[in-house]
Amino acid sequence: MAYREKSAWITVISLVAIYGYYLLVALSERAKGADLVWKLAGAVVLVIVVQIVLTILATIFSPRDARVPEDEREKLFVLKGMRNAHFVLAFAVVAAIAAALLGRDRYALANGLFFALVAADVTKATTQIVLYRRGA
Amino acid sequence: MKATAITNSIRRLRFERGEMTQAQLAEKVGVTRQTINAIEQGKYSPSLEAAFKIADAFGVRLEEVFRHGAR
Numbered sequence: 174m175a176y177r178e179k180s181a182w183i184t185v186i187s188l189v190a191i192y193g194y195y196l197l198v199a200l201s202e203r204a205k206g207a208d209l210v211w212k213l214a215g216a217v218v219l220v221i222v223v224q225i226v227l228t229i230l231a232t233i234f235s236p237r238d239a240r241v242p243e244d245e246r247e248k249l250f251v252l253k254g255m256r257n258a259h260f261v262l263a264f265a266v267v268a269a270i271a272a273a274l275l276g277r278d279r280y281a282l283a284n285g286l287f288f289a290l291v292a293a294d295v296t297k298a299t300t301q302i303v304l305y306r307r308g309a
Numbered sequence: 310m311k312a313t314a315i316t317n318s319i320r321r322l323r324f325e326r327g328e329m330t331q332a333q334l335a336e337k338v339g340v341t342r343q344t345i346n347a348i349e350q351g352k353y354s355p356s357l358e359a360a361f362k363i364a365d366a367f368g369v370r371l372e373e374v375f376r377h378g379a380r
Contacts, residue, residue, distance in 0.1 A: 244340035245356050246347060302356045305343070308352045 256299035265289030
Protein backbone atom coordinates (compact mmCIF):
# COMPACT_ATOMS: atom_id res chain seq x y z
CA MET A 174 0.00 0.00 0.00
CA ALA A 175 1.30 3.44 -0.96
CA TYR A 176 2.41 5.63 1.95
CA ARG A 177 -0.10 8.35 1.09
CA GLU A 178 -2.91 5.81 0.83
CA LYS A 179 -2.07 4.87 4.42
CA SER A 180 -2.29 8.58 5.32
CA ALA A 181 -5.73 8.76 3.72
CA TRP A 182 -6.86 5.69 5.72
CA ILE A 183 -5.53 7.32 8.90
CA THR A 184 -7.55 10.45 8.13
CA VAL A 185 -10.79 8.54 7.44
CA ILE A 186 -10.51 6.23 10.45
CA SER A 187 -9.58 8.94 12.93
CA LEU A 188 -12.20 11.42 11.71
CA VAL A 189 -15.07 8.94 11.47
CA ALA A 190 -14.30 7.27 14.81
CA ILE A 191 -13.58 10.32 16.95
CA TYR A 192 -15.79 12.99 15.41
CA GLY A 193 -18.52 10.39 14.87
CA TYR A 194 -18.41 9.64 18.59
CA TYR A 195 -18.36 13.37 19.40
CA LEU A 196 -21.40 14.06 17.23
CA LEU A 197 -23.31 11.14 18.78
CA VAL A 198 -22.56 12.48 22.26
CA ALA A 199 -23.29 16.08 21.27
CA LEU A 200 -26.61 15.14 19.72
CA SER A 201 -27.76 12.66 22.37
CA GLU A 202 -26.84 14.80 25.39
CA ARG A 203 -27.86 18.01 23.66
CA ALA A 204 -24.66 19.46 25.09
CA LYS A 205 -24.53 23.23 25.08
CA GLY A 206 -22.31 26.14 26.11
CA ALA A 207 -18.96 25.50 27.72
CA ASP A 208 -19.71 21.76 27.95
CA LEU A 209 -20.02 21.55 24.15
CA VAL A 210 -16.89 23.65 23.61
CA TRP A 211 -14.84 21.35 25.86
CA LYS A 212 -16.17 18.21 24.21
CA LEU A 213 -15.40 19.62 20.76
CA ALA A 214 -11.94 20.84 21.78
CA GLY A 215 -11.22 17.43 23.30
CA ALA A 216 -12.26 15.69 20.08
CA VAL A 217 -10.10 18.02 17.95
CA VAL A 218 -7.04 17.46 20.16
CA LEU A 219 -7.65 13.69 20.19
CA VAL A 220 -7.87 13.60 16.38
CA ILE A 221 -4.59 15.52 16.08
CA VAL A 222 -2.81 13.23 18.56
CA VAL A 223 -4.16 10.02 16.97
CA GLN A 224 -3.20 11.21 13.48
CA ILE A 225 0.33 12.12 14.61
CA VAL A 226 0.84 8.75 16.36
CA LEU A 227 -0.53 6.71 13.43
CA THR A 228 1.50 8.73 10.90
CA ILE A 229 4.68 8.11 12.92
CA LEU A 230 3.87 4.37 12.98
CA ALA A 231 3.21 4.36 9.21
CA THR A 232 6.56 6.10 8.65
CA ILE A 233 8.40 3.65 10.91
CA PHE A 234 6.95 0.65 9.03
CA SER A 235 7.66 2.07 5.54
CA PRO A 236 10.46 4.66 5.85
CA ARG A 237 11.52 4.42 2.18
CA ASP A 238 8.01 5.10 0.88
CA ALA A 239 7.68 8.04 3.26
CA ARG A 240 10.78 9.70 1.79
CA VAL A 241 9.47 9.65 -1.80
CA PRO A 242 7.85 13.02 -2.51
CA GLU A 243 4.25 13.14 -3.70
CA ASP A 244 4.28 12.37 -7.43
CA GLU A 245 2.06 13.68 -10.25
CA ARG A 246 -0.50 10.86 -9.99
CA GLU A 247 -0.85 11.35 -6.24
CA LYS A 248 -1.27 15.10 -6.72
CA LEU A 249 -4.07 14.32 -9.18
CA PHE A 250 -5.72 12.11 -6.54
CA VAL A 251 -5.54 15.00 -4.04
CA LEU A 252 -7.08 17.41 -6.55
CA LYS A 253 -9.92 15.01 -7.39
CA GLY A 254 -10.47 14.49 -3.67
CA MET A 255 -10.67 18.25 -3.10
CA ARG A 256 -13.16 18.65 -5.96
CA ASN A 257 -15.47 16.04 -4.43
CA ALA A 258 -14.93 17.52 -0.97
CA HIS A 259 -16.00 20.94 -2.27
CA PHE A 260 -19.40 19.61 -3.37
CA VAL A 261 -19.97 17.91 -0.01
CA LEU A 262 -18.85 21.03 1.89
CA ALA A 263 -21.12 23.31 -0.16
CA PHE A 264 -24.13 21.01 0.28
CA ALA A 265 -23.57 20.54 4.02
CA VAL A 266 -23.05 24.27 4.64
CA VAL A 267 -26.28 25.10 2.79
CA ALA A 268 -28.07 22.45 4.88
CA ALA A 269 -26.65 23.98 8.08
CA ILE A 270 -27.73 27.48 6.99
CA ALA A 271 -31.20 26.17 6.16
CA ALA A 272 -31.42 24.54 9.60
CA ALA A 273 -30.38 27.83 11.22
CA LEU A 274 -32.97 29.80 9.25
CA LEU A 275 -35.63 27.27 10.24
CA GLY A 276 -35.04 28.16 13.87
CA ARG A 277 -32.48 25.66 15.16
CA ASP A 278 -30.30 27.03 17.97
CA ARG A 279 -26.74 28.24 17.45
CA TYR A 280 -25.28 25.01 18.83
CA ALA A 281 -27.03 23.05 16.12
CA LEU A 282 -25.60 25.51 13.59
CA ALA A 283 -22.09 25.14 15.07
CA ASN A 284 -22.34 21.35 15.00
CA GLY A 285 -23.75 21.42 11.48
CA LEU A 286 -20.90 23.57 10.18
CA PHE A 287 -18.37 21.42 12.01
CA PHE A 288 -19.92 18.32 10.49
CA ALA A 289 -19.65 19.98 7.06
CA LEU A 290 -15.88 20.38 7.49
CA VAL A 291 -15.46 16.81 8.72
CA ALA A 292 -17.62 15.38 5.92
CA ALA A 293 -15.55 17.28 3.35
CA ASP A 294 -12.27 15.95 4.76
CA VAL A 295 -13.64 12.39 4.88
CA THR A 296 -14.82 12.75 1.27
CA LYS A 297 -11.39 13.94 0.15
CA ALA A 298 -9.55 11.06 1.83
CA THR A 299 -12.15 8.49 0.70
CA THR A 300 -11.83 9.67 -2.91
CA GLN A 301 -8.06 9.24 -2.67
CA ILE A 302 -8.48 5.70 -1.26
CA VAL A 303 -10.88 4.71 -4.06
CA LEU A 304 -8.46 6.04 -6.70
CA TYR A 305 -5.51 4.23 -5.09
CA ARG A 306 -7.56 0.98 -4.96
CA ARG A 307 -8.52 1.31 -8.64
CA GLY A 308 -4.89 2.02 -9.49
CA ALA A 309 -6.02 4.87 -11.73
CA MET B 310 -11.34 1.53 -14.68
CA LYS B 311 -11.08 2.27 -18.38
CA ALA B 312 -7.60 1.68 -19.82
CA THR B 313 -5.87 4.62 -21.47
CA ALA B 314 -5.29 4.74 -25.24
CA ILE B 315 -1.54 4.68 -24.63
CA THR B 316 0.25 1.34 -24.75
CA ASN B 317 3.75 0.81 -23.41
CA SER B 318 6.68 -1.58 -23.38
CA ILE B 319 7.82 -0.95 -19.83
CA ARG B 320 7.44 -4.59 -18.76
CA ARG B 321 9.60 -5.82 -21.68
CA LEU B 322 12.18 -3.08 -21.19
CA ARG B 323 12.47 -3.92 -17.48
CA PHE B 324 12.92 -7.60 -18.38
CA GLU B 325 15.63 -6.76 -20.91
CA ARG B 326 17.53 -4.79 -18.29
CA GLY B 327 18.11 -7.67 -15.95
CA GLU B 328 14.57 -7.78 -14.53
CA MET B 329 14.78 -4.22 -13.23
CA THR B 330 12.14 -3.92 -10.48
CA GLN B 331 9.31 -1.40 -10.53
CA ALA B 332 10.81 0.10 -7.37
CA GLN B 333 14.19 0.61 -9.08
CA LEU B 334 12.53 2.27 -12.08
CA ALA B 335 10.37 4.39 -9.77
CA GLU B 336 13.47 5.63 -7.97
CA LYS B 337 15.14 6.62 -11.26
CA VAL B 338 12.02 8.43 -12.47
CA GLY B 339 11.19 10.05 -9.12
CA VAL B 340 7.69 8.63 -8.68
CA THR B 341 6.19 5.98 -6.40
CA ARG B 342 6.33 2.27 -7.26
CA GLN B 343 2.53 2.23 -7.40
CA THR B 344 2.59 4.92 -10.11
CA ILE B 345 5.03 2.88 -12.24
CA ASN B 346 2.71 -0.11 -11.79
CA ALA B 347 -0.32 1.95 -12.88
CA ILE B 348 1.54 3.26 -15.96
CA GLU B 349 2.79 -0.23 -16.86
CA GLN B 350 -0.74 -1.65 -16.65
CA GLY B 351 -2.10 1.17 -18.83
CA LYS B 352 -4.29 2.55 -16.04
CA TYR B 353 -2.58 5.93 -15.91
CA SER B 354 -1.06 8.08 -18.65
CA PRO B 355 2.03 9.85 -17.31
CA SER B 356 2.86 13.49 -17.99
CA LEU B 357 5.17 14.14 -20.90
CA GLU B 358 7.97 14.91 -18.45
CA ALA B 359 7.54 11.60 -16.59
CA ALA B 360 7.32 9.75 -19.92
CA PHE B 361 10.67 11.23 -21.01
CA LYS B 362 12.20 10.33 -17.66
CA ILE B 363 11.04 6.71 -18.08
CA ALA B 364 12.57 6.58 -21.57
CA ASP B 365 15.80 8.12 -20.18
CA ALA B 366 15.88 5.50 -17.41
CA PHE B 367 15.91 2.79 -20.09
CA GLY B 368 18.25 4.76 -22.37
CA VAL B 369 15.82 4.60 -25.29
CA ARG B 370 13.68 7.04 -27.30
CA LEU B 371 10.24 7.97 -26.03
CA GLU B 372 8.41 6.15 -28.85
CA GLU B 373 10.20 2.91 -27.95
CA VAL B 374 8.44 3.01 -24.59
CA PHE B 375 5.04 4.54 -25.43
CA ARG B 376 2.74 4.27 -28.42
CA HIS B 377 -0.74 5.55 -29.05
CA GLY B 378 -3.14 2.61 -29.19
CA ALA B 379 -4.96 3.86 -32.29
CA ARG B 380 -1.84 3.57 -34.44
